[in-house]
Amino acid sequence: MTKTLLVTGAGGVGKTTIAAALGVKAARSGLRTLVVTVDPARRLATALGVDNLGNEPQPHPAERNLWAAMLDATASWRAVAIRHAEPEVAARLADNEFFRAASEHFPASQSYAAADQAVTYVQARVWDLVVVDTPPSAGGIEFFEAPAQMADLVGGRLLRWITGGPLPGRFLFNTAGRPVLRIADSILGSDLLVRVAEFLLDLRTTYDGVSRRGREIDATLRAASLLVVTTSDPAPVREAIRFFRDLPGVASAPRAVIFNRILPIEWAGAVAPPGTPAHLAMNLTRWAAETVRQRDTRSAFSSRYGARIGTIPWSLRPPTDIDGLARLLGDQADLPWAELGIPGVE
């Protein structure tokens, strides 16, 4: 059975590189491993030392057991919905102005497409482990809420209200009997409501297919292990906290957190010896203060959320080949490897 490891966290914390490193570690422990990213910055390709990655998983040229894929970041749930529509409806939807615009603006759009594609790989049963670098987004949690949001939009709760009840099929939108809609129509100065309703009707025909797929995606996400990546900066830590605090209701609770860009702990509280030039002594004091801040952040996190914590030292250049990636993680003895789906690591 294919296991799934989701690597989440705020953007810019080194998530993609760490997902790649986890992939290498898993591959070297004998698991057939696929690493998937939607990172538009091509960080995964760079980290793995390969030229190009596409939607189709490619075997790594130098590493047995390792595959990688980069999902199309412009794909949207529009494509998913169209896939579940009758051909005639699909053609109408493809042209629909609301659908076009909504798929650009709907917050979960990219997350949904990414989740859908990642689940396709999990279902292919080709790999032992699929490591998913979740899309960078304002709230990473939306990745996990996307299936439900999608089904809700398509499901027609809005539709039932706007059209005033259960619907036989395509209908005649009549504002005459509904003064409320007439007012709305006059304010909007057009037949906007009619067009919205027609769009929602078309969308609703895809409901069965989309919600079935949504449940599959949801089930895979819930069964997956979750690893949160953060730095010690306040914003990414806030995001990491959200995963530990809010996620258990939506998906499985995170298993562990990796703090990236960690300063050597022996810097904490360090004082320069007498005779050190003042500006260098001041510099040491400043970085010592940063080290204390980082240490306090980690201990607050572990005592508050009971999280298992891994740390990765601050390196000035991210790895650009497989061996660099393998070294990046070190042994991380504190991480619950078996729970993360990577057993057999010594």
Added chain:
Amino acid sequence: MIDKRLIIVSGKGGVGKSALSAALALLAQRRGLRVLAMELGSPGGLSSHFATGPLEFQPREVRPGLHAMRMVRSDALLEYMAIQLGVRGIIRFGPVARAFDVLATTAPGIREIVTIGKAIWEVRADRWDVVIADAPPTGQIGSYLRAPQTVRELVPSGKVRAEADLMREALRDPSHTGLALVTIPEELPTTESKETLGWISDRDLVSKPTIIANRILNELAPGDAGSELVAATAELHRSLWAEQQEWLEALPPDIKIPYLFGVFTPGEVAAHLTDVLEDVL
């Protein structure tokens, strides 16, 4: 910068948007302006920097002359209908409000125009000298700035369309609206900021943004380190500094904010930034 009527502060997540929004508001307040600070992004971002409790839709005075509020879409929607569209009498009928809620969820641009419209309307109401909006991150700010245009494309006539036209002009007028783009000299924020600058100028949505680079390291003069620890911290600092120079060259900022080392409360951070801004603005 603070001579504009509306300052929209955006940037990639985690670069310090809220802290800088708060600092801009505090600076304007220090200079005796009547200020409204609006929390449009994640809740608590702005209020924590004012060292005050959660904000509400109704503006609250958090310092003498400085009010702060939080954007609540359903409240703004009702207000938008009542005041901007003049349908005051009927908003008590739930169905109308719900009809708009449906539209706000489905029709693109409506949700965003309600938010951006609230900011512009507060400027027009003339109760404030300057309105400062702690806006959503760069990934989402486009749909807000584009909202008037999106709505114009969907709605050919009527009050909503007329409002959208006014908003578009207000956003493009450099004496009315300024966009402050906060960034840090690292790869991802720099790339994202440059992309944002690209489409802003291509689409002529708002006048040229002010770029504020946060967390700038000082240049460390050479010297005899003496101990290993001193040498190690100096080496890290110099490497990070050198890397920052590359990104600063790729995107030269208008304002540089020094790196703040150590442990500070959000309130202390905002006060410190206000002092820094006081010298450059």
